[in-house]
Amino acid sequence: MTTAPMGVGIGADELRRLVDRQQIVEVVFRYCRAVDRCDFDLLRTCYHPDGVDRHTGFTGDIDDYIDWLRTILARYAGTQHLIGQQFVEIDGDVARCESYGIATHWAGPDGDPQYDFTSGFRYIDRMERRCGEWRIAERLATRDWTRSDAGAFRPKEGDGPTGRPSREDPLYHLPGWPPSGNAEPGR
Template sequence: MEDALQRLLDEAAIKKVQLRYCRGIDRMDWELVRSCYHPDAIDDHGEYVGGIDGFIEYCKAGCPNFVSTTHFTGNQLVEVDGDTAWAEHYARAYHRVAAQPGGPEKDLVVNTRYIDRYERRGGEWRITRRVVVVDTDRVDPVLERWVPEEQLRSRRDRSDPSYLPA
């Protein structure tokens, strides 16, 4: 029973790393993203393959090109084996692109999977190797909106309402 409980706690901790990663990317909170990886981790996003410092620089260069990003995590399969684990996180990511002259805003929509290796070091689970697999993608023109502008309170930094005390 104790082993089963520890496995559930480990799985929950690993799933939370993925959720923190998504929040970090969407809020462009690079220290939060960094906290999801061990310092010697490798990230393979296809276009970028390398260490965490380079990955954060890659994100700093690319993410501001979007009006917003939203990552939804769905199915999460986690297999724990002592102080190592394998996980596959399914996700759908939306990337809003500003309108270009004569055209509408666009949503770049990606169905993706994060295939990860985790290690527990010093009692903390973090990613040691991440491979991002794109299953499908599409581009949706934003032809119409229904939320009033004053309700769009999302911010891509620590001024976002999610960082304010409850």
């Protein structure tokens, strides 16, 4: 029995769609990293300059969204956005991406427990490829449910790396990374 070489049967159109899909989902992943690390420069790379975000309590362009997020995220010791299934529909240079997720927000041991909550959400994004790069043109951050986690915060049991909502996070200080010294943010 012989097997065909890898890639045989995959046409250029199918390969392009796979690459496009991967680039689109990486925008969503980069967005989550940017919000959880409060890396607003990285966040800006997720949206086209005229992109619009529609969150609970906010609608506006990327500049106003970043200003709003700085204020909102200041009340938290941290957030964590986890992405589940993603459905991507591509039509040329425009795509619709629906990403299911869960976001946990916590105020920390000294914060106000009213800000401790977890929500189930969907990012419903219209992505556009401009100048060869996929970014968000419009986002509907749709909250499907929210659960209060007031008073549920628990500190770590011992020493070890601690995540931080800033460039002080261990992610930015991994020894030996980037190997070439010039890796692109979020890649």
